[in-house]
Amino acid sequence: MNVTINLTKEVPPQGSILICGLPGIAFIGKLSVDYLIQELKAELVGEVHSQFFSPYVLVGKDGVVELLRNELYYLKDEKGRGIFFFTGNAQAASPEGQYALVDEVLDTVIQLGVKRVYSIAAFLTQKPFERPKVYGIATNPSLVDGMTEWGVLPMDHGSISGMNGLILGLARMKKLEGTCLLGETRGYQTPIGQYIVDAKAARAVLDVLTTMLGLSVDMKPLEKQAKQMDEFTTKLAEVEKKVREELRRAAARDPSRYIT
Secondary structure, X not given: OOEEEEEOOOOOOOEEEEEEOXXXXXHHHHHHHHHHHHHHOOEEEXXXXXXXXXXXXXXXXXXXXXXXXXXXXXEEOOOOOEEEEEEEOOOOOOHHHHHHHHHHXXXXXXXXXXXXXXXXXXXXXXXXXXXXXXXXXXXXXXXXXXXXXXXXXXXXXXXXXXXXXXXXXXHHHOOOEEEEEEEEEOOOEXXXXXXXXXXXXXXXXXXXXXXXXXXXXXXXXXXXXXXXXXXXXXXXXXHHHHHHHHHHHHHHHOHHHOOO
């Protein structure tokens, strides 16, 4: 079982778009795609299982276990477009696994008529900002130029790690058009190193993506989540500031205890 894709529903070969968002920095991609699935009421049509996922299971409130997996959802929108959504509760744990998973998923949706891929990822920065900006890359220069119309800033250097970026590279190799939108985030983490979900960055990306695709989506629930995230990170920043100040004062009282 390197990669197994089980289509649980019969889907007509007319899907023209694939939107991808898997867990990554600040969970921007996953939150964005999960939110679209929920608000647009897309239907689960496929499950992706693989030995490339990390070797543990998730345990639900009822005590029942389930394997890590990726999922394909589908809907036919008001314009008659077939839209697939690719999400899940994990990325493959190894580079070869990420390549294998993305390759299989793309081959599957190509057979179902997909011609264009959109992915969502994080643009990690340490610079302060009030509202997250949205950066973008694409599979050809004309798509990059076209993104500026939507207020997207072209990303002209760096790299995108993980399946949210890799899917665009393999899409280009398979002659598909593709765009990756990256939401600006500070990548806040809890004391044990877990990323805090950045709903504000997800909202910024979805504002652009839904406008680009002409999708009507209610953003009020996401706005509420973004406000809660703002309040939490503000408190977190205040705590960090107090800790740094206390350390500074302690070092001033007894410099011999601190190594700089």
